[in-house]
Amino acid sequence: MLRIGLIGTGTVGGGVIAIIEQKKAEYREKLGIDLELACICAKTDEEVAPYKAKGYTVSTDADAMIANPDIDVLVELAGGYNMPRKWILAALNAGKHVVTANKALLAKHGHEIFPLAASKGLHVLFEAAVGGGIPIIRSLQEGLVGSTVESLSCIINGTCNYILSRMAQEGLDFDTVLKDAQRLGFAEADPTFDIEGIDSAHKTALLASLCSGHRVDFEKIHVTGISKITAQDIAIAKELGCTIKLLGIYNRDGDRVDARVHPCFVPQNHLLSSVNRVLNAVYLNCDNLGETLQTGAGAGRMPTASAVVADLVSLARSIDTGKRAALPMGWFNVENSATLVPISETSARYYFRITSRDERGVLAKITGILAENSISIETIIQKDVNDPGNVSIVVITEKVQDCRASKAIDAINALPEIVENSQVIRFLA
Amino acid sequence: MLRIGLIGTGTVGGGVIAIIEQKKAEYREKLGIDLELACICAKTDEEVAPYKAKGYTVSTDADAMIANPDIDVLVELAGGYNMPRKWILAALNAGKHVVTANKALLAKHGHEIFPLAASKGLHVLFEAAVGGGIPIIRSLQEGLVGSTVESLSCIINGTCNYILSRMAQEGLDFDTVLKDAQRLGFAEADPTFDIEGIDSAHKTALLASLCSGHRVDFEKIHVTGISKITAQDIAIAKELGCTIKLLGIYNRDGDRVDARVHPCFVPQNHLLSSVNRVLNAVYLNCDNLGETLQTGAGAGRMPTASAVVADLVSLARSIDTGKRAALPMGWFNVENSATLVPISETSARYYFRITSRDERGVLAKITGILAENSISIETIIQKDVNDPGNVSIVVITEKVQDCRASKAIDAINALPEIVENSQVIRFLA
Numbered sequence: 001m002l003r004i005g006l007i008g009t010g011t012v013g014g015g016v017i018a019i020i021e022q023k024k025a026e027y028r029e030k031l032g033i034d035l036e037l038a039c040i041c042a043k044t045d046e047e048v049a050p051y052k053a054k055g056y057t058v059s060t061d062a063d064a065m066i067a068n069p070d071i072d073v074l075v076e077l078a079g080g081y082n083m084p085r086k087w088i089l090a091a092l093n094a095g096k097h098v099v100t101a102n103k104a105l106l107a108k109h110g111h112e113i114f115p116l117a118a119s120k121g122l123h124v125l126f127e128a129a130v131g132g133g134i135p136i137i138r139s140l141q142e143g144l145v146g147s148t149v150e151s152l153s154c155i156i157n158g159t160c161n162y163i164l165s166r167m168a169q170e171g172l173d174f175d176t177v178l179k180d181a182q183r184l185g186f187a188e189a190d191p192t193f194d195i196e197g198i199d200s201a202h203k204t205a206l207l208a209s210l211c212s213g214h215r216v217d218f219e220k221i222h223v224t225g226i227s228k229i230t231a232q233d234i235a236i237a238k239e240l241g242c243t244i245k246l247l248g249i250y251n252r253d254g255d256r257v258d259a260r261v262h263p264c265f266v267p268q269n270h271l272l273s274s275v276n277r278v279l280n281a282v283y284l285n286c287d288n289l290g291e292t293l294q295t296g297a298g299a300g301r302m303p304t305a306s307a308v309v310a311d312l313v314s315l316a317r318s319i320d321t322g323k324r325a326a327l328p329m330g331w332f333n334v335e336n337s338a339t340l341v342p343i344s345e346t347s348a349r350y351y352f353r354i355t356s357r358d359e360r361g362v363l364a365k366i367t368g369i370l371a372e373n374s375i376s377i378e379t380i381i382q383k384d385v386n387d388p389g390n391v392s393i394v395v396i397t398e399k400v401q402d403c404r405a406s407k408a409i410d411a412i413n414a415l416p417e418i419v420e421n422s423q424v425i426r427f428l429a
Numbered sequence: 430m431l432r433i434g435l436i437g438t439g440t441v442g443g444g445v446i447a448i449i450e451q452k453k454a455e456y457r458e459k460l461g462i463d464l465e466l467a468c469i470c471a472k473t474d475e476e477v478a479p480y481k482a483k484g485y486t487v488s489t490d491a492d493a494m495i496a497n498p499d500i501d502v503l504v505e506l507a508g509g510y511n512m513p514r515k516w517i518l519a520a521l522n523a524g525k526h527v528v529t530a531n532k533a534l535l536a537k538h539g540h541e542i543f544p545l546a547a548s549k550g551l552h553v554l555f556e557a558a559v560g561g562g563i564p565i566i567r568s569l570q571e572g573l574v575g576s577t578v579e580s581l582s583c584i585i586n587g588t589c590n591y592i593l594s595r596m597a598q599e600g601l602d603f604d605t606v607l608k609d610a611q612r613l614g615f616a617e618a619d620p621t622f623d624i625e626g627i628d629s630a631h632k633t634a635l636l637a638s639l640c641s642g643h644r645v646d647f648e649k650i651h652v653t654g655i656s657k658i659t660a661q662d663i664a665i666a667k668e669l670g671c672t673i674k675l676l677g678i679y680n681r682d683g684d685r686v687d688a689r690v691h692p693c694f695v696p697q698n699h700l701l702s703s704v705n706r707v708l709n710a711v712y713l714n715c716d717n718l719g720e721t722l723q724t725g726a727g728a729g730r731m732p733t734a735s736a737v738v739a740d741l742v743s744l745a746r747s748i749d750t751g752k753r754a755a756l757p758m759g760w761f762n763v764e765n766s767a768t769l770v771p772i773s774e775t776s777a778r779y780y781f782r783i784t785s786r787d788e789r790g791v792l793a794k795i796t797g798i799l800a801e802n803s804i805s806i807e808t809i810i811q812k813d814v815n816d817p818g819n820v821s822i823v824v825i826t827e828k829v830q831d832c833r834a835s836k837a838i839d840a841i842n843a844l845p846e847i848v849e850n851s852q853v854i855r856f857l858a
Contacts (some may be wrong), residue, residue: 019575019717027574030642127572133718135572142571143556143564145456145742146448146735213459271724274703288448288735289562292725295700302717306575313574 002316003038005065005096007087008077009047012101012128015305016075017051023309033316035309039065066091073097073315075308085109092116092124097319099311101128101304107202107218110209114334123318125311130203131156131280133296133303135310140210147286149211152250153264153428156203158278158298159194160226160246162186164234164263165276168243173231186278196225197246197261204248207282208259211250214338216259222343224262232385233353233423236394237265240379243273247428251341258341265351265427272428344403349378349427352395354412355385355419362417366393369415373408375400390419396427431745432467434494434525436516437506438476441530441557444734445504446480452738462745464738468494495520502526502744504737505534514538517553521545526748528740530557530733536631536647543644543763552747554740559632560585560709562725562732564739569639576715578640581679582693582857585632587707587727588623589655589675591615593663593692594705597672602660615707625654626675626690633677636711637688640679643767645688651772653691661814662782662852665823666694669808672702676857680770687770694780694856701857773832778807778856781824783841784814784848791846795822798844802837804829819848825856 004020006013020035027033040051041059048058059065066074066087074091076084076098084105088098089112098117100106106113106126117124127137131154140149155161159181166177178195181187193199205218226246237244242265251258266273271293275281280298285291297303356362363382370377376398383392397405409422433449435442449464456462469480470488477487488494495503495516503520505513505527513534517527518541527546529535535542535555546553556566560583569578584590588610595606607624610616622628634647655675666673671694680687695702700722704710709727714720726732785791792811799806805827812821826834838851 015717023575031574133715133721135568138567138572139564142743143567143739144735146452146738147731271703274700286562286735288444288731290726290729290732292562292723294721294723296721297719300719302576303719306573306715306717309575310572314571 001034001036002312002319003036003070003072004075004312005039005041005068005071005073006037006075006077007041007062007065008079009040009042009051010077011301012304012308013077015301016077016308019302019305019309027313031313031317033313035312035316038071039068041065062087063090066094066096071096072319073099073312075312076100076102077308081105081108085112088113089116092120092122095120095122097123097125097315099125099308099315101126101308103129103199103202103206107205110206111215111217111334111337114215118334123315125315126206127311128304128307130206131282131294131296132299132307134280134282134294134298135307136207136282136294137210138310139294140207144284144286144289147288148252149250149284149286150252151285152207152211152282153272154204154207154248154280154282155245155272155275156248156280156282156298157194157197157200157246158280159187159191160197160200161276161280162278163195164226164229164244164246167229167231167234168238171231171235174227174229195227197223200246200248200261204250204259204261207248208250208257209338212252212257212338214257214333215336216257216338216340220337220340222260222262226263228423229263230423232392233425236353236383240265240396241268242266242427243268244425245272247272253341255339256341257338258346260343260346263425265425267429270428344406345401347399347401349399350397350405351423351425351427352397352409352412353423354393354395355390355422356393356415356417357419358389358391359417362415363393365415365417366395366412369408369411370395370397373404375404375408430463430465431741431748432465432499432501433504433741434468434470434497434500434502435466435504435506436470436491436494437508438469438471438480439506440730441733441737442506444730445506445737448731448734448738456742460742460746462742464741464745467500468497470494491516492519495523495525500525501748502528502741504741505529505531506737510534510537514541517542518545521549521551524549524551526552526554526744528554528737528744530555530737532558532628532631532635536634539635539638540644540646540763540766547763552744554744555635556740557733557736559635560711560723560725561728561736563709563711563723563727564736565636565711565723566639567739568723569636573713573715573718576717577681578679578713578715579681580714581636581640581677581711582701583633583636583677583709583711584674584701584704585677585709585711585727586623586626586629586675587709588616588620589626589629590705590709591707592624593655593658593673593675596658596660596663597667600660600664603656603658624656626652629675629677629690633679633688633690636677637679637686638767641681641686641767642762643686644763644765645686645767645769649766649769651689651691655692657852658692659852661821662854665782665812669694669825670697671695671856672697673854674701676701682770684768685770686767687775689772689775692854694854696858699857773835774830776828776830778828779826779834780852780854780856781826781838781841782852783822783824784819784851785822785844785846786848787818787820788846791844792822794844794846795824795841798837798840799824799826802833804833804837
């Protein structure tokens with residue numbers, strides 16, 4: 001029997017309780033395991049009242065619940081940083097396993113949490129933290145162990161993918177879609193965390209850690225969000241046979257790790273390009289396995305709760321029949337932070353959208369700067385814009401190192417004819 | 430330490446040996462497990478000679494190897510039915526776990542193999558048997574346990590998908606592409622097993638068993654292959670915004686199981702429609718998780734070998750640190766065969782392509798027969814064909830039960846104007 005102490009009765013916590021109630025008998029019969037909700041904990045009496053009424057043991061004192069020897073595993077679904085960090089460390093110190101969906105916490109405090117768990121031989125499971133409904137953590141830890149992941153590209157923020165999909169499908173601009181997404185509940189009132197790529201970076205840090213076998217610190221990941229993507233960028237992408245997606249990217253690079261989050265031009269024949277709206281997807285390229293894609297719901301009450309319950313079932317199976325070494329810790333060295341490839345050393349094909357006054361000689365100056373920086377041009381298109389007197393100049397470069405692309409675009413932005421800072425977006429391939 | 434006895438040094442067997450050699454040190458260091466190739470067995474001295482030269486213990490006597498107490502797990506990669514069945518049963522009787530990629534054997538003899546393993550508390554792992562590079566078995570057994578699979582549609586035969594993809598992309602007919610596929614090694618000299626859907630049915634039986642929790646017997650699954658799909662069918666599908674795919678299908682239907690294999694019209698906005706060439710894919714609809722798709726290499730030396738090795742790693746992790754109940758058996762009742770929904774009771778939208786002499790009144794007769802069988806017509810298109818004096822009449826029906834569709838098409842085929850048996854293809858949705 002696995003005795004569960006649950007903190008958080010909100011969206012996901014409530015879903016976890018519902019699934020355990022729904023599946024408890026099936027798990028007992030088919031798998032011989034017993035998931036027991038030993039204590040349900042939330043901040044207020046009001047929050048736990050409905051569960052108390054159903055006969056559950058409830059609490060508003062998380063510390064006491066964690067200290068209780070009758071709990072085997074802490075399921076932390078409260079969200080936030082400070083209290084969950086304290087609870088999880090206390091639970092591990094008290095010899096309890098941990099299941100959480102809190103990617104922000106793991107990305108930020110994983111360097112404390114994972115080593116402690118490893119030293120105690122305890123599990124910290126977090127399938128629900130990345131790509132809710134996609135069993136990607138389990139795939140990386142178990143299904144794909146016969147291969148080494150060479151590269152990973154993922155769409156792991158539903159809000160961003162929803163906004164970019166609707167911009168592409170309806171030709172709308174960013175602010176219009178964001179407002180509508182907020183109205184419909186697909187974006188938060190303060191959307192910064194999502195649209196600036198921070199949430200994607202948390203998840204990318206976890207995936208890159210599992211892929212590389214080294215701890216990848218979230219703070220070291222280069223992040224560019226989607227708030228500066230315009231309807232024009234998306235229209236031009238379409239003309240070029242691409243869609244724009246916010247991607248989390250990992251590449252194996254010798255002993256170093258290339259991990260970053262930024263918008264990308266994705267060719268329409270790539271599997272990721274047709275992953276739309278709130279769907280998430282993880283695309284992997286592996287040495288033995290080749291390419292593989294997993295798509296599914298990235299968030300939402302039941303998909304996320306379902307992933308939490310899958311972790312609880314795994315845990316119950318492991319510890320019911322004899323301890324086995326905790327899995328996730330085996331897969332990356334939690335003590336030492338990986339060395340990341342600086343973004344300036346990465347290479348890509350680039351899209352520059354340069355807005356300039358419509359004056360003679362600008363094109364010559366731009367191509368001159370590109371030539372000075374040894375950047376080969378694949379395509380150059382001049383476009384009229386609604387703004388009279390101005391033009392858009394779109395440049396697609398051949399593959400070039402970021403530092404040269406940056407230097408060139410800084411020089412271009414400094415030209416007197418340039419009206420605003422140029423848009424810079426990388427191609428996925 | 431997991432002591433492995435391997436039978437079969439062919440494509441996949443050789444790949445397994447290569448991956449174990451490549452990853453052995455990494456597994457020891459990161460996971461604390463040791464995969465030891467204790468004995469490599471093949472039919473002839475010539476086959477095992479290269480491994481003997483490398484210092485491995487080799488054998489040409491599978492029975493003796495299986496009887497050897499120094500073997501913990503039999504890895505059966507020989508292929509075929511009779512000998513592998515005998516070996517696997519002998520291994521289980523001798524208390525050894527089994528890992529195999531032999532879907533045909535499991536589909537045919539699973540009713541002997543699984544109960545024996547269950548009664549002995551042993552594992553029979555077969556990740557490599559379905560969708561080689563896609564960790565779908567593990568997902569169904571572990572990652573998705575928080576949900577119930579309501580329906581599954583999968584592309585799980587690379588040969589068929591390759592042929593259909595090239596027919597669609599190049600407008601070629603079936604025989605031309607098949608010959609080219611044979612020349613290129615994507616189809617066997619005798620392609621019956623693949624193109625008639627038998628291989629897909631083996632895999633669908635396994636997936637339907639895992640989804641339903643009941644043993645689904647391969648022999649009871651309705652199977653239609655792709656050999657009668659014409660370039661014209663594919664062209665018409667494209668006009669209708671669809672691609673034709675050979676699908677393995679599972680639907681939960683109360684206590685019964687709807688499992689079948691047949692070509693389908695798949696709408697181009699469905700995730701499965703862009704899975705092309707030899708790629709495989711499994712699309713699931715789950716109660717809590719919603720929709721999810723996994724795509725990857727379906728076959729090939731290293732993807733398949735990689736899946737076998739993932740099973741060996743799971744096994745080593747389980748048995749190194751204390752026995753745990755064998756997993757797969759928990760998930761379906763191997764004793765009792767599931768009751769299947771007869772194909773005649775299933776419903777779908779239908780595509781009929783009727784070839785008729787170009788005579789007045791035929792359309793009236795056809796629509797009359799459809800009306801008699803209470804079949805509503807969604808679209809009806811008359812098409813000229815190259816054959817002078819004949820026309821093609823394409824009917825798309827609304828959703829109708831198979832028995833009514835069959836009765837109508839039999840009546841249509843019996844009309845004196847009808848030149849050949851009509852083509853009948855279901856829509857996925």
